[in-house]
Amino acid sequence: MTVSEEQLAAFCVNAQIALKPEEVPLVLGPLNDLLALCDKLQELDCRGVEPFYWRMGRKPSRRPDEEEPWADRDRFIEEAPTQDGDFFRVPRIMAESKEA
Amino acid sequence: MDFVRMTACEIAAGVKAKDFSALEVANAHIARIEKYDSRINACVTRCFERAVEKARGIDSRVAAGETDGNLPLAGVPVLLKDNFCTRDVRTTCGSRMLENWVPTYDASVVESFENAGAIVLGKANMDEFAMGSTTESSIFGPTLNPRDESRVPGGSSGGSAAGVAAGYCPVSLGSDTGGSIRLPAAFCGVHGMKPSYGEVSRYGIVGYVSSLDQVGPFARNVKDLSLALDVLARPDPHDSTCDAYVRPRFSDALAVDNFKGRKIGILSGYDESSVDPRILEKIKLAAQICRDAGAEVVDVEVPLTMDYGVACYYILALGDASSKLACFDGMRYGLHVEGQTLFDMYSKTRDRGFGFEVKRRILLGTCVLTSGFYDRYYRQAERVRNRIYVEFEELFRKIDALLMPVSPSLAYPIGMVESDPQRIYLGDAFTVPMNLAGLPSISLNMGGNGLPVNIQIVGGRYGDQRLLSVANIVERATEPCTIASFEGGR
Numbered sequence: 001m002t003v004s005e006e007q008l009a010a011f012c013v014n015a016q017i018a019l020k021p022e023e024v025p026l027v028l029g030p031l032n033d034l035l036a037l038c039d040k041l042q043e044l045d046c047r048g049v050e051p052f053y054w055r056m057g058r059k060p061s062r063r064p065d066e067e068e069p070w071a072d073r074d075r076f077i078e079e080a081p082t083q084d085g086d087f088f089r090v091p092r093i094m095a096e097s098k099e100a
Numbered sequence: 101m102d103f104v105r106m107t108a109c110e111i112a113a114g115v116k117a118k119d120f121s122a123l124e125v126a127n128a129h130i131a132r133i134e135k136y137d138s139r140i141n142a143c144v145t146r147c148f149e150r151a152v153e154k155a156r157g158i159d160s161r162v163a164a165g166e167t168d169g170n171l172p173l174a175g176v177p178v179l180l181k182d183n184f185c186t187r188d189v190r191t192t193c194g195s196r197m198l199e200n201w202v203p204t205y206d207a208s209v210v211e212s213f214e215n216a217g218a219i220v221l222g223k224a225n226m227d228e229f230a231m232g233s234t235t236e237s238s239i240f241g242p243t244l245n246p247r248d249e250s251r252v253p254g255g256s257s258g259g260s261a262a263g264v265a266a267g268y269c270p271v272s273l274g275s276d277t278g279g280s281i282r283l284p285a286a287f288c289g290v291h292g293m294k295p296s297y298g299e300v301s302r303y304g305i306v307g308y309v310s311s312l313d314q315v316g317p318f319a320r321n322v323k324d325l326s327l328a329l330d331v332l333a334r335p336d337p338h339d340s341t342c343d344a345y346v347r348p349r350f351s352d353a354l355a356v357d358n359f360k361g362r363k364i365g366i367l368s369g370y371d372e373s374s375v376d377p378r379i380l381e382k383i384k385l386a387a388q389i390c391r392d393a394g395a396e397v398v399d400v401e402v403p404l405t406m407d408y409g410v411a412c413y414y415i416l417a418l419g420d421a422s423s424k425l426a427c428f429d430g431m432r433y434g435l436h437v438e439g440q441t442l443f444d445m446y447s448k449t450r451d452r453g454f455g456f457e458v459k460r461r462i463l464l465g466t467c468v469l470t471s472g473f474y475d476r477y478y479r480q481a482e483r484v485r486n487r488i489y490v491e492f493e494e495l496f497r498k499i500d501a502l503l504m505p506v507s508p509s510l511a512y513p514i515g516m517v518e519s520d521p522q523r524i525y526l527g528d529a530f531t532v533p534m535n536l537a538g539l540p541s542i543s544l545n546m547g548g549n550g551l552p553v554n555i556q557i558v559g560g561r562y563g564d565q566r567l568l569s570v571a572n573i574v575e576r577a578t579e580p581c582t583i584a585s586f587e588g589g590r
Contacts, residue, residue, distance in 0.1 A: 081436030
């Protein structure tokens with residue numbers, strides 16, 4: 001399979017990545033090279049083979065399902081690029097209603 | 101005393117015996133970094149004041165009579181790859197996205213190392229978000245190879261490997277998703293170990309691909325690798341992928357002095373003409389050392405892995421990385437660039453925060469996860485990975501360890517990544533299979549008259565202790581690994 005410039009533009013939207021016009025061939029070339037390299041996986045008959053998942057060798061680490069308060073709440077808030085008092089400030093995700 | 105040439109074991113023993121102080125050791129290594137790092141750029145954040153304070157603390161604990169068992173790394177200076185979260189010390193992943201990010205907690209392995217008495221001198225340079233094999237894509241600029249400053253140190257843990265080779269510390273830590281410990285160890289002429297998947301906690305590591313990443317040590321001798329693994333490998337309730345079983349003492353591997361009854365495989369069935377002859381020569385030497393120690397040495401093949409491993413790896417790694425890096429959205433931590441709308445803000449933040457190689461890999465990963473591509477590529481790669489896992493499971497029922505190259509070539513010149521990315525991707529063919537199958541693997545320095553030459557020794561899953569015993573016997577019969585001279589020689 002090969003990817004067109006239009007398809008790449010759609011991937012950019014999905015990944016929230018903006019490319020400059022001069023960067024487009026620098027992504028498209030390696031992307032199509034990679035797909036050509038990976039097309040060879042189709043040669044393998046994997047009918048009946050389950051997709052891989054990790055079998056933990058012995059037993060996974062577990063911890064009790066208990067509340068574990070962190071002491072540094074204020075520092076977490078400080079980490080946020082934009083804050084408002086006790087909250088992370090994030091952009092509005094829905095348009096404001098005209099009736100409101 | 102020549103502290104910078106000492107091993108970690110010698111330093112810890114000397115500090116605990118009060119032959120010298122942790123402070124003297126720290127100061128000697130700090131002086132070495134101050135003298136040479138303007139040349140090679142391996143240490144991107146220095147924590148010298150904090151290190152001096154910690155060293156004084158170790159000396160006080162030793163003076164108060166703390167026993168050996170509590171401080172196996174007493175006074176041992178270390179560098180940490182800059183994707184290990186360190187409380188109050190910035191953690192950048194070599195990216196503008198996290199340029200000023202200061203974590204509020206330590207990664208579990210950092211806590212283990214410091215509790216064992218290690219002194220963190222600083223954070224080591226790396227390819228941005230561990231995406232690369234040359235340590236050229238960091239915002240701090242490239243790290244140079246201390247054995248030959250015209251060449252790359254390998255990556256992505258290039259600063260950690262270069263630091264050990266340069267004598268900044270006897271032990272450092274890195275992470276390995278597809279060879280990011282083993283390749284830089286080979287290029288810089290030190291030892292590097294990727295433990296079995298599940299052996300070491302990844303809690304607090306800014307990961308690249310969860311199902312492939314593993315944390316491991318660099319050192320200049322196998323004894324120090326074992327010591328480091330004894331501290332690193334332990335259950336962690338904060339990482340459910342970290343096995344809860346009681347580990348063996350990995351240092352006990354050093355007591356093994358023969359291979360009678362053991363079978364060692366040499367990888368065959370690949371195009372040997374594509375591999376530097378100096379590497380093939382050292383693999384033959386290691387095989388002879390194993391024979392002399394009583395092992396039966398046999399040629400083995402993993403045809404499916406060699407044919408399909410790289411393609412399988414890139415699909416899975418890039419797909420997972422594109423999902424993982426979605427968390428860098430400019431809202432919770434790291435860089436934030438204002439935008440007109442939510443999506444404008446995302447886009448501007450990610451455009452300014454990520455370097456070009458990271459953006460390229462995210463887009464490649466987004467492609468293989470997109471409807472129409474997913475079944476053909478990602479789903480098929482997951483099935484192929486299962487077959488690769490089984491191929492190694494069957495192989496390690498027949499042999500105890502496998503000898504093979506780390507990379508087809510020795511350290512390459514700076515700038516080659518720009519001119520030939522495809523060649524660099526294919527250079528991963530010998531390292532990525534061990535991540536796909538979760539196998540422990542050591543990149544072992546075998547000397548080299550010019551550039552360093554390493555070989556790779558691979559063990560069965562959870563065979564880390566046995567793997568260390570093989571590396572130890574091979575190491576004993578080869579040239580010792582020294583620090584770079586910085587005076588024109590290697």
